[in-house]
Amino acid sequence: MDRKVVVPGDLLSEEAKRSGEGTFVKDGKVYSLLYGLANYRDRINVIPLAGKYVPAQGDNVIGIVKDITFSNWIVDINSPYDGLLHISEFPKRIESDEMSKYLRIGSSLMTKVKDVDPTMKVELTLNDRKLGLIKTGRVIEISHTRVPRLIGKGGSMISMLKKEVNCSIFVGQNGRIWINGGAEDMDLAIRTILLIEKEAHTNGLTDRIVDFLKKEKGARS
Amino acid sequence: MDETDITFFKDGFRLDGRRAEELRPVKMEVGVLARADGSCYIEMGGNKVIAAVYGPREVHPRHLQEVTRAIVRYRYNMASFSVEERKRPGPDRRSYELSKVSREALEPVILTSYFPRSVIDVFVEVLQADAGTRTAGINAAAVALADAGIPMKSMISACAAGKVDDTLVLDPMKEEDNFGQADLPIAMTPNGEITLIQMDGGLTPDELHQAVEMAMKGCRDIYEIQRKCLVEKYSQLEAPAEEVHACE
């Protein structure tokens, strides 16, 4: 695979149809919109080094309740846009005056983006078995631009990691990650995730991570 | 002091040893601030300027937000110790104007429609001033925006041309600016779309053409420096070199 560091405005291709994420087409040519790494496949995608998480429908995210209104929890989702969790999106029927009994200001939750309208009003939901309040384990934050790498092709990286470190892991598209397991296992999981973040843009990452885990676990036993 | 007190050229060289069409040395470093989403430090001759980008983030006060796009704010500020005589801290009329035109120099390339109802804040602090702070600020701000992952149609580069002793010069330094006959700062995209042009002093129409050409050439050179600075930062982050082409 061909990769190259690009800056905004760099010409990537003469063929408009190869325009992928992080690119734009002008006069039939493809240019980069971002500073990042251009991946040349059929389509050319530019993966940025940095940037803010912009919510999209269906994204799993980890949020922190920052305010409670009459019928909504207002949730920080590590984005320029807050999420709104309506009382009706709570898995069981509750009354407005008992909202803070279930989710308080400061509560962390695994939630999902139900809908985003064009003005970036973000609606969240807890209506899914794997979603809900975080009570145990730890939450760490990485750049959301590295999340695809952490998940890996078809989920390969994350399932390998879950198995190897023996932890439950919930990856928020917004870069927040929940890890739950034994104390030592969690430590190793976090160290591994931070390593993946740091080296996300390099080749041969999966193999290096497998080696890293082998070595770490070897040292432990 | 009068204009005539200074000899601006000696054997075809300027006071600092440059030729007429030569830039001052430029040094740039990207990602210099930990808290900012993007940042850049630049030295252009005696100018030392730092730019930080925050955002896109929530707009405060709320009534400033726009439903269909992000707003861009640009704050050009001179440190009180950045100039010969202490400058009173805080914004003055000059800094308001420079903030406005600098913001408008960058806005044409920023894809604000990607982030409705948010703000992209650009803060430019002049730590040491030596003529050309606005162009140095714009150069740093463009790199800081890229560093913050803000989508842009291209980079923006800025540079001034001036006139001293009836001769056109690129990138005037303090003496040339103070006692010169004209100053013409320009900012543009690498393919020559001009996003900032200002002028004061006196130029004939012919001189104006030449000065624009000269400043544009300077912008192109600065673009190469900006690009190099960004690309090199990435290569530093590259993991151990021997593994890069290993697999996949």
Next chain:
Amino acid sequence: MPVSDVLSEIKKDYLYNLVLKGERADGRSFEQYREISIEKNVVRKAEGSALVKLGQTQVLVGVKMQPGEPFPDTPNRGVIITNAELVPLASPTFEPGPPSEVGIELARVVDRGVRESKAVDLEALCIVPGKQVWIIFIDVHILDDCGNILDASSLGAIAALLTTRVPASKFDLGEDYSLPIKDIPIATTAIEFGDVLMFDPDVDEQSIANTRLTVITTASGNICGMQKSGKGTLKQEQIYRIVDIACEKAKEIREKFLEA
């Protein structure tokens, strides 16, 4: 929205279609100015004043003078201080309060024209070197913003300066005399819209344009100031074209209104 007028999509389309046909809403050609009138000495309390009408745009500029201290780096020169007030009476989009960015830019560009053209003989305004010089306050008051207040203000400033009498007797400094004027700078503004350049834009034209360029020229046909404004871009050739036309327009205006 505090700074820009809101323009409906329908109106935008209409104006755009006109441009495609090579027309403007009020029937002018792209390079044509609206009718200009200048009324001088309209404010008796001021040392100089002028009311400029540019179509329906109205700007009143007053000049006041008083003795004061020179700047330390120019001990033998008078001082010019230019201010602009975008008072709320002039437009629904102007708000009361401290000067806006737009107002500050306007004042500074007007000031740039007067200063850089060396229109006022500042050396002649020295009273006691290093101690006392004449201070000229140019105050621009926008009365009715129907577009292109910059050209109107700049025109008002030089027209008012041309009528200014230095109030020497008021301060026991001899007899009053006319302010010595050496040049007549004229600002010419064009907007870019759909690859077309339009001079002397009205409010609607201003609000559809992304880019504006003001060029200030001197009596000798040189350029003494420029300012690009707005979040759009200009091509090199467009700048040259605006400069060329600006020189012509300024010459006409100067000859017709200011060179008595």
